[in-house]
Amino acid sequence: MELKDFVANFAEQFEETDASEITAATxxxxxxxWSSLIALSVIAMVDEEYExxxxxxxxxxxxxxxxxxxxxxxxx
Amino acid sequence: MEExxxxxxxxxxxxxxxKNGFGVANDPYNVGEVVTNQSRRKAFIECPFxxxxxxxxxxxxxxxxxAAGRIMAFPTxxxxxxxxxxSNGGSSLLVxxxxxxxxxxIELLTHTANKNRTFAGxxxxxxxxxxxxxxxxxxxxxxMDKMMLARNSRFVFENAGLKGGILxxxxxxxxxxxxxxxxxxxxxxxxxxRQYTVKEVDVVPExxxxxxxxxxxxxxxxxxxxxLQWCRDNMFNPKxxxxxxxxxxxxxxxxxxxxxxxxxxxxxxxxxxxxxxxGSVVEWGSKDEKVLSEFDLVRLxxxxxxxxxxxxxxxxxxxxxxxxxKQHCFIQHGVHYITFxxxxxxxxxxxxxxxxxxxxxxxxxxxN
Numbered sequence: 103m104e105l106k107d108f109v110a111n112f113a114e115q116f117e118e119t120d121a122s123e124i125t126a127a128t129x130x131x132x133x134x135x136w137s138s139l140i141a142l143s144v145i146a147m148v149d150e151e152y153e154x155x156x157x158x159x160x161x162x163x164x165x166x167x168x169x170x171x172x173x174x175x176x177x178x
Numbered sequence: 179m180e181e182x183x184x185x186x187x188x189x190x191x192x193x194x195x196x197k198n199g200f201g202v203a204n205d206p207y208n209v210g211e212v213v214t215n216q217s218r219r220k221a222f223i224e225c226p227f228x229x230x231x232x233x234x235x236x237x238x239x240x241x242x243x244x245a246a247g248r249i250m251a252f253p254t255x256x257x258x259x260x261x262x263x264x265s266n267g268g269s270s271l272l273v274x275x276x277x278x279x280x281x282x283x284i285e286l287l288t289h290t291a292n293k294n295r296t297f298a299g300x301x302x303x304x305x306x307x308x309x310x311x312x313x314x315x316x317x318x319x320x321x322m323d324k325m326m327l328a329r330n331s332r333f334v335f336e337n338a339g340l341k342g343g344i345l346x347x348x349x350x351x352x353x354x355x356x357x358x359x360x361x362x363x364x365x366x367x368x369x370x371x372r373q374y375t376v377k378e379v380d381v382v383p384e385x386x387x388x389x390x391x392x393x394x395x396x397x398x399x400x401x402x403x404x405x406l407q408w409c410r411d412n413m414f415n416p417k418x419x420x421x422x423x424x425x426x427x428x429x430x431x432x433x434x435x436x437x438x439x440x441x442x443x444x445x446x447x448x449x450x451x452x453x454x455x456x457g458s459v460v461e462w463g464s465k466d467e468k469v470l471s472e473f474d475l476v477r478l479x480x481x482x483x484x485x486x487x488x489x490x491x492x493x494x495x496x497x498x499x500x501x502x503x504k505q506h507c508f509i510q511h512g513v514h515y516i517t518f519x520x521x522x523x524x525x526x527x528x529x530x531x532x533x534x535x536x537x538x539x540x541x542x543x544x545x546n
């Protein structure tokens with residue numbers, strides 16, 4: 103499970119934000135497009151692509167995409 | 179000054195808790211009314227598919243200790259080919275408006291309390307917001323056309339913005355023209371259908387299981403006689419004139435099919451349409467659809483509704499049924515959504531709607 107692939111999969115959940123703006127260090131909750139719907143789609147993406155369950159608390163406790171990646175990695 | 183981060187907590191209540199009864203403390207917004215509402219509590223306790231008393235039926239989210247949102251679940255069965263798997267139906271999602279910015283819905287929709295007990299999930303009767311949530315969660319979404327037959331033109335004029343005396347006058351005049359149609363559909367059953375006897379019954383017969391489970395579709399939420407009885411006997415919010423009915427259709431004393439109907443008040447706030455008494459055909463089955471088709475059963479259902487019903491509706495994804503319905507003055511008026519989640523990830527074909535037995539009455543729709 104590579105970080106760069108995770109970032110790419112994460113970026114795909116956004117429709118209006120340019121993928122180039124989204125990096126491992128991005129504080130994703132500060133993105134203009136960020137919403138509960140995108141949070142749900144990230145949770146669904148992680149479940150489908152990585153077969154890992156994450157919850158709202160995991161999203162709340164993560165600041166950057168890399169933070170969330172580490173949570174997912176720890177559960178694989 | 180930085181705002182203190184709210185503390186979001188989640189509580190899970192099981193079937194056992196429901197049976198024993200419990201109250202929801204610190205609940206100024208009445209989130210826990212699903213528990214104190216006796217009709218709803220009875221419905222959940224009577225669910226025929228509870229095999230584990232620890233099945234979680236209510237997930238309650240709190241923000242700084244205040245009840246802020248909830249979602250309910252009840253056990254159902256999912257038939258996939260020859261397998262029957264335990265699944266769950268979702269119900270009654272609510273997040274108090276002032277707490278929506280804390281992403282409570284995420285907590286509620288992604289709870290895993292029943293993860294080790296169920297293999298699939300169903301939902302039905304969603305608003306557009308609800309469907310957007312299901313899309314974000316990558317759930318399979320099925321759509322069926324809603325077909326409607328007006329018995330009272332009031333809602334048409336309300337939708338156009340008429341009020342007061344003008345609304346009353348327009349409705350009165352238009353209804354005069356609706357009456358012959360109502361008469362034809364209520365009292366002039368086609369000759370071919372007069373060979374059938376339609377009977378309302380209080381006890382759903384077991385023969386419906388064969389009709390439901392062997393209808394030729396590979397996938398379905400199992401609506402056997404136990405499930406149908408449960409839905410017939412329960413309503414979340416009973417009101418005058420609201421009812422659930424189950425009918426058998428026989429020919430020469432032999433069962434040929436069945437249908438189930440509900441009568442409810444439904445309004446559309448966004449269009450200023452006040453609640454209408456709406457009759458719905460929510461379930462149906464036929465031993466041989468070439469002989470007794472879906473629309474035949476709808477046609478047999480029409481005269482069974484209360485005479486003061488404002489509108490009759492059913493849903494279908496069958497083009498032939500839609501065509502016949504339009505020939506009988508039904509009009510298409512929206513879409514009904516059913517969602518499905520395959521937690522096993524084994525049933526790749528289950529995304530194909532053509533393989534499904536789908537009905538208006540999925541999940542908790544009949545009791546709602």
